[in-house]
Amino acid sequence: MTLPAPRPDLPPPQRRPGGRTARIRTQVLDAVLAELGERGYDGLTVELVAARAGVHRATVYRRWGDVGGLLADALDAAGDDAWHPPDTGSLEGDLAALNHEIQDALTAQPPIVPALIAASFRSEQAEQAQRRLWEDRYARCESIVSRAAQRGELPPDTDARRLLVTATAPLYHQLVLLWTPPDPFLPDHAARTAALAASAGAFAGHPRAESEPRPPT
Amino acid sequence: MTLPAPRPDLPPPQRRPGGRTARIRTQVLDAVLAELGERGYDGLTVELVAARAGVHRATVYRRWGDVGGLLADALDAAGDDAWHPPDTGSLEGDLAALNHEIQDALTAQPPIVPALIAASFRSEQAEQAQRRLWEDRYARCESIVSRAAQRGELPPDTDARRLLVTATAPLYHQLVLLWTPPDPFLPDHAARTAALAASAGAFAGHPRAESEPRPPT
Numbered sequence: 105m106t107l108p109a110p111r112p113d114l115p116p117p118q119r120r121p122g123g124r125t126a127r128i129r130t131q132v133l134d135a136v137l138a139e140l141g142e143r144g145y146d147g148l149t150v151e152l153v154a155a156r157a158g159v160h161r162a163t164v165y166r167r168w169g170d171v172g173g174l175l176a177d178a179l180d181a182a183g184d185d186a187w188h189p190p191d192t193g194s195l196e197g198d199l200a201a202l203n204h205e206i207q208d209a210l211t212a213q214p215p216i217v218p219a220l221i222a223a224s225f226r227s228e229q230a231e232q233a234q235r236r237l238w239e240d241r242y243a244r245c246e247s248i249v250s251r252a253a254q255r256g257e258l259p260p261d262t263d264a265r266r267l268l269v270t271a272t273a274p275l276y277h278q279l280v281l282l283w284t285p286p287d288p289f290l291p292d293h294a295a296r297t298a299a300l301a302a303s304a305g306a307f308a309g310h311p312r313a314e315s316e317p318r319p320p321t
Numbered sequence: 322m323t324l325p326a327p328r329p330d331l332p333p334p335q336r337r338p339g340g341r342t343a344r345i346r347t348q349v350l351d352a353v354l355a356e357l358g359e360r361g362y363d364g365l366t367v368e369l370v371a372a373r374a375g376v377h378r379a380t381v382y383r384r385w386g387d388v389g390g391l392l393a394d395a396l397d398a399a400g401d402d403a404w405h406p407p408d409t410g411s412l413e414g415d416l417a418a419l420n421h422e423i424q425d426a427l428t429a430q431p432p433i434v435p436a437l438i439a440a441s442f443r444s445e446q447a448e449q450a451q452r453r454l455w456e457d458r459y460a461r462c463e464s465i466v467s468r469a470a471q472r473g474e475l476p477p478d479t480d481a482r483r484l485l486v487t488a489t490a491p492l493y494h495q496l497v498l499l500w501t502p503p504d505p506f507l508p509d510h511a512a513r514t515a516a517l518a519a520s521a522g523a524f525a526g527h528p529r530a531e532s533e534p535r536p537p538t
Binding site for chain 1: 443486524
């Protein structure tokens with residue numbers, strides 16, 4: 105789901121309180137994202153991150169091990185925020201606002217989010233951290249579906265995860281797999297499509313493959 | 322869309338006729354896919370490909386330049402086939418059969434298709450070739466939508482590309498971005514969702530963002 109898209113060229117606006125250890129972590133992880141945005145995964149090294157962060161590289165090696173460890177911690181830190189999904193008052197509106205956030209994150213410069221996605225193909229640690237982050241983001245987004253069910257827009261047994269994947273997958277598909285230029289209509293259209301399918305009952309109950317034997321009645 | 326999933330451990334079943342140049346291309350591109358499946362993009366080198374193909378590496382450098390050129394040609398060759406989308410007699414059936422092909426290709430061992438997708442994050446030549454391949458596959462799949470329109474299942478102005486992306490994107494999203502294990506229900510369910518949304522008019526006509534000014538009437 106959406107990842108934060110920090111602007112490495114601007115000073116970070118605020119810092120969580122913490123001692124020296126927390127401060128070093130912040131400096132190092134900011135440097136990871138900035139290096140990743142500028143150089144991509146292939147240009148990311150512990151040495152460059154340490155230099156940019158103003159931290160001795162031995163400290164980085166000791167605490168993070170390697171580039172995979174740095175990326176995994178950057179992804180874990182990205183999930184440690186107060187982000188919550190948009191609340192516009194309707195299912196379609198919430199999904200559209202969410203999709204606009206995703207499209208913005210995927211097309212922001214420097215391209216940090218695509219670089220993190222690319223890294224998940226290369227580093228098992230990064231892949232696992234990304235999976236954790238996405239799992240957490242989709243879990244937070246389930247409130248979109250529960251609110252819609254409370255408003256009577258959806259049946260109460262709606263499969264939230266499938267609905268959310270249906271609404272958001274076309275954005276990622278177009279922008280980081282098909283590599284097509286951003287389509288300004290796509291965020292709204294993918295939201296409307298998922299909302300229409302939901303109204304037609306596509307996500308009600310547990311899906312069953314056509315070929316699965318049904319229990320005897 | 323689906324890419325062929327060759328089995329590098331088996332002898333290729335048939336060869337297009339051709340002279341020495343065509344034969345060398347076949348040997349080299351088979352070696353590219355085999356190496357990619359075994360080692361991934363990071364382990365792919367011109368030297369290993371040349372050795373596996375039994376071709377002098379100078380020949381490979383001269384003709385393909387580098388790993389990016391090899392991958393691009395392998396992707397172009399993958400599109401030079403007679404593949405056509407399933408024809409089951411219904412929109413939902415066609416989309417489900419297509420999705421099963423995609424899920425099989427994305428989960429086949431060795432993981433050649435995910436490795437090709439990963440390569441598109443790393444090499445601009447591979448990215449462009451993958452875009453060409455996908456464009457061609459989606460264009461071929463438009464027959465699924467035109468047949469459904471002829472049968473009266475869909476309005477004639479259905480946006481085929483959006484429908485096809487909606488039907489197929491969740492497969493790629495789950496398997497190569499979220500890295501979740503294959504869900505045996507997903508191919509059928511994503512097909513049903515897209516077919517339901519299509520019946521509800523989600524892909525009729527050109528989508529229009531809510532904010533776009535409408536022409537005066």
